Amino acid sequence: MPSSVLRSLFAQKVFANDALLTKLDGWADAHPSEHLACLRLLNHALLVDQVFKAHLTGASPAVATVSAPEQPTLEALRSEVAAIDRWYEDYVASLPGASLDEVVAFTFTDGDRGSMTRDEILHHVVLHSTYHRGNVGQILRSLGMAPSRDTLTSFLHMREPERRAV
Template sequence: MGAQALLNSLVRYKASANGDLLDALAGLDGAPAAEYGAALRVLHHAHIVDRIFLAHLQRTGHAYDKSWSAETPPLDRLAADIRETDRWYVDHVARLRPDELDEVIDFSFTDGARGRMSREEMVAHVVTHAGYHRGEVGRLLPEIGERASRDVFAGYLHRSDPARRA
């Protein structure tokens, strides 16, 4: 499997895992406010980073001066934004040519420090960063009132392609 195929699988997995987690959170009526709010703040942070790197991949500016926000949107709006951004990544990676994966892009981090990464590295960063924070929210879920979802790449691959079990 080449990098293109792997990145395609990883961004589809990210979108699927985000969707599962957002659906779990949407079903939590009367959840403890502190833990629920913490889960939304963590997901919002991951989403902001996704949007920042989306701008870097497009070689455009963005309006973020930090990767956290004091204001967390309500779950329905945050979920819609996350799903839209995940669709962008799935479509973007599917359209990338192999030579574009190696393209190095110069950018600035939100603290003003300079950065330089290939498109391939940026997509890998977005996928791994989001996974880290989904794990953080997954740890909070039992405290909120929901069992943690099984957020593993191998499980996604076998659910999305049942022939792998044959």
């Protein structure tokens, strides 16, 4: 079984994605171009998650690009992100620990070949989405909005408040 840290990172990803997607609700009309930029960033992260899911399972990726020309609605994006996040949480929870070092060969969407261990892929998925949530946070700040508190420390202390008592 993967480390508790890897499982915590994927649980935090669920928490952070949900909080940020909730934060995007209700202001699209006031700032349409910024809202669209946020959807593009988060949809890109979703597409990357889907591509690496395919690599992990040995399937052909369902998408040919990680930069979709059209963006889903916020509701559709929220649903798809929640589904892929649940898949990754279940995958990490059920993956035998010894499988983490297994090398997975694949083809990137640009046609280049590559290989990574399952552990590297899983860490890439977590870090990649964190990066793009940060991009969205910067857009929110530029509009005078506070981004959601989505750091690992916030998540761990919310999930286990007794950690603050030490």
